[in-house]
Amino acid sequence: MAYELYYWDGLQGRGEFVRLALEEARADYVEIARGPEDEGLGTSAMMAVLGSRSEPHPPFAPPFLKDGDLIVPQTANILLYLGPKLGLLPRDEGLRYVANGLQLTIADMVTEAHDTHHPLASSLYYEDQKEAAKTRASDFIDHRIPKFMRYFERVLRQNPEGDQHLVGNALTYVDLSMFQLIDGLRYAFPKATKRFDEQYPRLAALYQAVMTRPNIAAYLASDRRLPHNEQCIFRHYPELDKASR
Amino acid sequence: MAYELYYWDGLQGRGEFVRLALEEARADYVEIARGPEDEGLGTSAMMAVLGSRSEPHPPFAPPFLKDGDLIVPQTANILLYLGPKLGLLPRDEGLRYVANGLQLTIADMVTEAHDTHHPLASSLYYEDQKEAAKTRASDFIDHRIPKFMRYFERVLRQNPEGDQHLVGNALTYVDLSMFQLIDGLRYAFPKATKRFDEQYPRLAALYQAVMTRPNIAAYLASDRRLPHNEQCIFRHYPELDKASR
CATH class of the missing domain: 3.40.30.10 (Glutaredoxin)
Structure with a gap:
């Protein structure tokens, strides 16, 4: 079924x-x-x-x-x-908790990305919280993106089974989610993520590796993949974007 | 060990x-x-x-x-x-995902409770975001507390194994976490939660039942249980509290 x-x-x-x-x-x-x-x-x-x-x-x-x-x-x-x-989670039980922990950390960053455009209330329009959004987005770019991304880059670097995957030695859903997180951040904050490839080379390589997997590439080219837009978590409001420090 | x-x-x-x-x-x-x-x-x-x-x-x-x-x-x-x-999770595998889903929803509400006093940035002092905090806390009290709490009350009511527990027919860590969530909300927002017992009778009964369990009661009376305070997620700032609608 x-x-x-x-x-x-x-x-x-x-x-x-x-x-x-x-x-x-x-x-x-x-x-x-x-x-x-x-x-x-x-x-x-x-x-x-x-x-x-x-x-x-x-x-x-x-x-x-x-x-x-x-x-x-x-x-x-x-x-x-x-x-x-x-088949997207390691067989080792301990590594499953490692994977789930990473996925929850990705989820935390997704919530913070959402709150850059809705810091005061989801029930208010963006236009009615634009000034607060500018403050929150600026903090997100200056402090939160670097803190999360340096951490995820370090997870790749310290993975005892190699820096191709966030957990273990094969693809997991955590790698796929990392692709989506990076893709959303790039869409929402093109200026802030402009130097992403040099700042986070292992994450950039993972992003490319996921995007070019045959099934993912076919999906991204299909009409099942909706484009990023401003009803979503990752919204491109140019006034909230700026170069990273 | x-x-x-x-x-x-x-x-x-x-x-x-x-x-x-x-x-x-x-x-x-x-x-x-x-x-x-x-x-x-x-x-x-x-x-x-x-x-x-x-x-x-x-x-x-x-x-x-x-x-x-x-x-x-x-x-x-x-x-x-x-x-x-x-021994705080049902043996049934499906119910374990039900429990984890509820725990993650509790976690979402905990994050929102934190953001009432830090809506703009964790890196800024509360005093520097007090006006934004008032807006966010007001929305939390008017919309988010009722939405989450009505949901959790409904989970108890619809639990096919009875309304004593959020999952299954015995105590799980989700029940313990619900006690802590309610306890934190009561501390932070005494006005907003004043009518809690009549609004959410099953949750109120669960709160009492957890608090009076021997091991929990002994813990709460010990010096291992620190008091609520304003370094925590749940902070009592009177200017952010108001009666629920």
């Missing part, structure tokens, strides 16, 4: 981290909210699950995955669930 | 979610950063691990757990690792 992926239509968002794993493994999956309403799919089908008063384990927010009767919510949790099934 | 817990000394913070699980299970653990420097412990021992250039899998930030050679970072990941060992 196909996996059912539930995520907002029209943007990459957090759903994209799950899509990249499913696409790399060429897994059979259905995008519920992108399906036609007259076939019982679409956003209303997703909202029905979110608002269900009978579901034994209701999710809080998209993305969530349905595998048979089981609903698995939260991006990192979905990837932890899918990892062994898709 | 004792578990080694690494977290900042002087505050409950994210380390507290791990402590509650260890204390409930009466597990043998050492607080590295709270130990004496002249015995090789203390904050500098923690910083040495964080800054290590040879550690195979360096953590990004506290809290992290060391179990033998394995370093497990990220609060929810530590709890997922400890859960089966401490």
